[in-house]
Amino acid sequence: MPLIYRLLTEDxxxxxxxxxxxxxxxxxxxxxxxxxxxxxxxxxxxxxxxVTKDVEAAYSRDMKLGQQ
Known part of the structure; x- marks a missing residue:
């Protein structure tokens, strides 16, 4: 299962x-x-x-990470 990554930032x-x-x-x-x-x-x-998340879909540069 592919693992995706995000870096959340804010004040x-x-x-x-x-x-x-x-x-x-x-x-x-x-x-x-x-x-x-x-x-x-x-x-x-x-x-x-x-943060990371296992997803079912194959990774694509076009995927909206926040919607996964």
Missing amino acids: DTSEFCHKVSLALSKGWVLYGNPTYVYDHANGVMRVGQA
């Missing part, structure tokens, strides 16, 4: 938590630790979390 707000929670509710699995970085240009903290 460090509750919106990021909702984005990750939505992905988890759709069967995505956390991959590694979250990452944090200070965005000097915008003066905010940014956070990212990698």
